[in-house]
Each structure stands twice: as structure tokens, then as C-alpha cells.
Amino acid sequence: DTEVTQTPKHLVMGMTNKKSLKCEQHMGHRAMYWYKQKAKKPPELMFVYSYEKLSINESVPSRFSPECPNSSLLNLHLHALQPEDSALYLCASSQVLGAPFDEQYFGPGTRLTVT
């Protein structure tokens, strides 16, 4: 099973709302990632968790707040977003961060629209 699930599939939120994106994997992977992808662009790394600890923050604005409650779950809390934050948000996981020749497996993404 190489499945990464994400909920919700679509989300529309106003600039004053607070919402959360959820990601789950049951492959026993210990590294989990959040990416942002704009139309016709490659995925851009936002955060990386390794063994449930934040390992990489790619200078993401504080209106995005990640959380890793356990080894299978990854959340992204959203607050006071801007319309330019509208994008496809992708979660990924891999066996161990930095392991040689380790593939990342992606979820289907959450299509976020900020109005």
C-alpha cells in the first residue's frame, strides 16, 4: 500500500477563516512533507517533518502552521490567508528523511481557494 490520503479534496475559505488540511499515511514512513503547487508550476516544498519533529521550514509565512500529532498524521493549519495562497496543497511521505534513494509518495492534494 503506497497510499497517502488527504482531506478535504476541495476547500474554499475567506481571509478571516481558520481551517485545517489533513494528511494520513500508513506505510510506516517517518518523514512527511507539505508542498504547495500553483498552476503549471512544479511543487514547492513548505515543511518537512522527521520522526514527528519539524525538520525543515522553507521560510513559510506564519499564517501556515504545520503539526504532526503522530507518525501517521500531518496537519496544516491555515489562518488569515491571502488570495495568492490559493493553490493545490500536496502532502507526501518517505521512509526516512535523507535516506539514500528514498522516494516520496504524494497524496492527491487539497485544492484551496481563498476568497
Next chain:
Amino acid sequence: DQQVKQNSPSLSVQEGRISILNCDYTNSMFDYFLWYKKYPAEGPTFLISISSIKDKNEDGRFTVFLNKSAKHLSLHIVPSQPGDSAVYFCAASALSNTGKLIFGQGTTLQVKP
């Protein structure tokens, strides 16, 4: 500075023929290369990978070739099928950089019946 480049935004081939997607990189520290396929409104799906100690890796209809001296890799799909129509991303990582993936801009492949 774009470290991974896919210079062809799109490619169109006939069903049954070979599709060749190209990727160039600039960082000599990259030691692992991956190809992902992405359908609209879905996440990227891992296709095939190659480490820098090899020059070829094959998996069914998909073969990836690596030319380290030219800093170039290519994905060959033979025979191409209409279901292969998607966006293909090349990605690279360096063990020295905690395996962070750097993606190319993607190539849209259209396979015509």
C-alpha cells in the same frame, strides 16, 4: 537559479511510438533522480528513479537514462499509450541536502490514438 530544467513544456507523440522526455540539471551534488507523473487535480505519482551510480534503469515500458558528464537524464516510454498523457516532472535530490527534492517545471505529454 533553476537547478533542474525541463526545457520542453510539451510533447506530442502517436500511440505506439516512443516518447522521450528530457531533463537537465546544474548541481553536481545531485545523486538521485526521479520521474513523477501527474494527472490534473491529482498528486504526482512516482514512476521510476535512478541513482548516480547507474546510467540506466528500466521498469516495464519506462526506462530512465542518466548521463552524468552532460548532467542530463531522459525518460523513454515505449510503446506510448493514450493513458500516458499527463504532466511529467523530473526531480533530483542530494544526500548532502537531507534528500530535499528539487523539481523541474514539467513536460506535458500528449499521446494521440
